[in-house]
Amino acid sequence: MGAKKILVVEDDEVFRNTIGELLGKKYEVAQAPNGKSACELMSVQDYDLVLSDIQMPNMTGIDLLEWSAKHRPMPFIIMTGFSTLLETKSAYELGAKGFIAKPFKISQLLDLIPSIIGEEKKVVPEKKPADAYYKVSIEEFIAKPNIDFDIFIKLSETNFIKVANKSEQLPKEQIAKYKDRGIKHFYIEKEDFGKLVQFNLGLVKIMKGRSEIANDKKTSFMNYTGKVILERTFTDGVDQDSIQEASAFLKMAVETATESEDSFDLLTLLNSYSDAVYANSVAISFCSVMLAKTLGVTSMQTLFKVSMAGMFHDIGKKEIDSELLKRPRHLTTRAEQKEIESHVVRGHDILLGIKSLHSDVVRMAYEHHEDQAGLGYPNSKAARDQHPLSKILQAAVLFVEYTDTLRQSGQPITAAAVIANLQQLYEKRIDPLCLAALKKIYGVKT
Numbered sequence: 001m002g003a004k005k006i007l008v009v010e011d012d013e014v015f016r017n018t019i020g021e022l023l024g025k026k027y028e029v030a031q032a033p034n035g036k037s038a039c040e041l042m043s044v045q046d047y048d049l050v051l052s053d054i055q056m057p058n059m060t061g062i063d064l065l066e067w068s069a070k071h072r073p074m075p076f077i078i079m080t081g082f083s084t085l086l087e088t089k090s091a092y093e094l095g096a097k098g099f100i101a102k103p104f105k106i107s108q109l110l111d112l113i114p115s116i117i118g119e120e121k122k123v124v125p126e127k128k129p130a131d132a133y134y135k136v137s138i139e140e141f142i143a144k145p146n147i148d149f150d151i152f153i154k155l156s157e158t159n160f161i162k163v164a165n166k167s168e169q170l171p172k173e174q175i176a177k178y179k180d181r182g183i184k185h186f187y188i189e190k191e192d193f194g195k196l197v198q199f200n201l202g203l204v205k206i207m208k209g210r211s212e213i214a215n216d217k218k219t220s221f222m223n224y225t226g227k228v229i230l231e232r233t234f235t236d237g238v239d240q241d242s243i244q245e246a247s248a249f250l251k252m253a254v255e256t257a258t259e260s261e262d263s264f265d266l267l268t269l270l271n272s273y274s275d276a277v278y279a280n281s282v283a284i285s286f287c288s289v290m291l292a293k294t295l296g297v298t299s300m301q302t303l304f305k306v307s308m309a310g311m312f313h314d315i316g317k318k319e320i321d322s323e324l325l326k327r328p329r330h331l332t333t334r335a336e337q338k339e340i341e342s343h344v345v346r347g348h349d350i351l352l353g354i355k356s357l358h359s360d361v362v363r364m365a366y367e368h369h370e371d372q373a374g375l376g377y378p379n380s381k382a383a384r385d386q387h388p389l390s391k392i393l394q395a396a397v398l399f400v401e402y403t404d405t406l407r408q409s410g411q412p413i414t415a416a417a418v419i420a421n422l423q424q425l426y427e428k429r430i431d432p433l434c435l436a437a438l439k440k441i442y443g444v445k446t
């Protein structure tokens, strides 16, 4: 049997010749400088593989793939790049068999080809499960000269493909274009995630000291960084690393929250993402710190404890079905409500396992759904038996969650409206000093 036939379709002559030459050592290679000549060649010859660029003048790689699917079906490997992210999705939908992100090493290509053309494979690139990636919001993604990680896009539940390599440049304009076209997320591999967190933490630090950066930009980015850290904690569990990241983040967050004047704007902004169960935690952490400050707490150590408890109080939710957590309360059965409420005890077990967490933080988290009337859960504990700082967290939880409820119902949200509702609904259950502090923070008179 003769060598397998590969057609290389690429408009960049130097690149095409280089690939042609290198693949030529093992395969019978033909070259086409554009889609049209590729069609002509493919009309008279079957190829075991077509290796095609996407961006080419007149007829793109996608057009060629579409033509091939209709007239002369052959296996395709598409050469992707960050600039062709959207087209890559189409290529997948049109049935391309493989993808390789430019720039690539010839060895990567040689590893990929056998799996597509059915040769004996030496190295099969292992397909990673969906949970090997972290979702990164494109909205908050900040381009920098060289990225430290590979970037993937999600094509289906189990299929992720690389569109940009480490050290590649991601132009801001390109990112803006994707945003305009409705691309919401990038994916990066878990092992690279720490770098992104570190990078964002560094940025938060720089932004904090820069007065020319608008407060909403700062807080929005800070919120994003907080959520990114929490997301990792929720999916991977809490370990020393995640606690360290959270600590570094919260130290900065505490300072910002205590410096900020427009705290309600900050909160609504923090709270404006409700797609994740843990999204509230960053807002609750900020709110707790503001409350504590207003109540006269000045010790940084105590403020830090409060912020940590705000951040991790709902960690037990990671063990509960997310569909159930999202369901409106009136559509849940009593048993399901019990299941949701179990997040407190589950969270307590998780947090107890972390040695570096101060016991006050664990206790506050455990008591975050108790209340001042002794009607809360899990223990209906009397107010006098609760940690004094727990009252702050309880008030912050009610305030942030109620703000979120109002927001979701489409009503205009003002701090005064939230406080008025809280007062009406929870007057006996919320600590009066905390309620007064909320009023003071937001300038509510009554």
Ligand SMILES: [Fe+2]
Binding pocket: 313, 314, 343, 368, 369
């Ligand atoms: Fe909770």
